Amino acid sequence: MTPRQFVRVAVTAAAALAAVVLGGMVISSTRVRAQEEDVENSKIQIGFKIAPVPLNLSGKNRELVGLGSYIVNARVDCNGCHTAGPANPAVPAEYAAFAPGGVPEFGQPLKVNPATYLGGGRDFGPLFGLPHLFTRNLTPDKTGLPEGGHTFAEFVQIMRSGTDFDHLHPTCTGAPNGTCIVAPFDGALLQVMPWPFYAQMTDHDLRAIYEYLSAIPCIENPAPAPSILHNDCK
Numbered sequence: 001m002t003p004r005q006f007v008r009v010a011v012t013a014a015a016a017l018a019a020v021v022l023g024g025m026v027i028s029s030t031r032v033r034a035q036e037e038d039v040e041n042s043k044i045q046i047g048f049k050i051a052p053v054p055l056n057l058s059g060k061n062r063e064l065v066g067l068g069s070y071i072v073n074a075r076v077d078c079n080g081c082h083t084a085g086p087a088n089p090a091v092p093a094e095y096a097a098f099a100p101g102g103v104p105e106f107g108q109p110l111k112v113n114p115a116t117y118l119g120g121g122r123d124f125g126p127l128f129g130l131p132h133l134f135t136r137n138l139t140p141d142k143t144g145l146p147e148g149g150h151t152f153a154e155f156v157q158i159m160r161s162g163t164d165f166d167h168l169h170p171t172c173t174g175a176p177n178g179t180c181i182v183a184p185f186d187g188a189l190l191q192v193m194p195w196p197f198y199a200q201m202t203d204h205d206l207r208a209i210y211e212y213l214s215a216i217p218c219i220e221n222p223a224p225a226p227s228i229l230h231n232d233c234k
């Protein structure tokens with residue numbers, strides 16, 4: 001073999017090896033992607049199965065609504081706090097999300113109360129000398145946008161930075177008056193709401209939650225404006 005022939009053989013062998021390695025990488029990354037899609041599809045299916053209220057899918061992205069339902073109902077239990085309670089006088093406030101006869105801790109089959117689902121209004125009381133904190137209504141209002149008409153950009157800011165766009169409880173500048181928050185609590189930020197943890201979610205997950213919250217039925221609240229409980233469906 002001349003040196004030139006040797007070089008040609010070596011280059012051909014290296015190219016063949018590279019093709020095999022690259023081909024393998026493409027196949028395995030395609031396989032991983034397919035597995036990820038399977039996982040996502042089963043979350044979407046579970047999401048539709050466990051949504052406790054009828055969903056309005058018109059104009060919505062179906063996959064995102066299903067995934068959002070999975071996150072809200074199977075992973076982080078937003079309704080555990082964002083529901084007025086207790087609708088069922090036989091149960092303590094912590095179990096307010098359940099319909100009568102549907103309290104799992106009583107050994108009954110789980111049934112979420114659709115009449116108050118994500119309608120907010122639960123009183124977290126004057127914790128640590130703070131004013132009464134109420135969870136907010138997360139259902140869409142007459143604008144069709146979820147949680148009282150917030151845009152997706154605002155929703156992301158709430159979930160990542162805890163911004164309270166309603167400025168319900170500013171930090172006290174003088175003596176506490178029952179509506180302001182005493183330092184070191186920062187009145188510009190949502191308290192009790194676990195946004196410091198939700199902040200780690202992907203944009204895709206937050207988008208899915210937002211899409212789901214825009215598909216659930218509006219819960220009207222006749223409390224007069226500017227009450228935080230107020231919500232108009234029409």
Ligand code: HEC
Nearest residue numbers: 076077078081133134135136147158165190191192193194
């Ligand atoms: C541990 C109880 C708790 C859980 C769980 C919870 N929240 Fe909250 N959330 C609150 C409280 C309390 C407030 C109001 C805090 C305040 O007034 O400072 C709030 C406020 C909010 C706000 C602000 C609404 C507005 O109109 O400005 C949004 C949005 C929100 N929550 C969404 C969610 C979502 C989505 C989930 C589930 C992923 C969730 N919350 C889970 C307690 C909770």
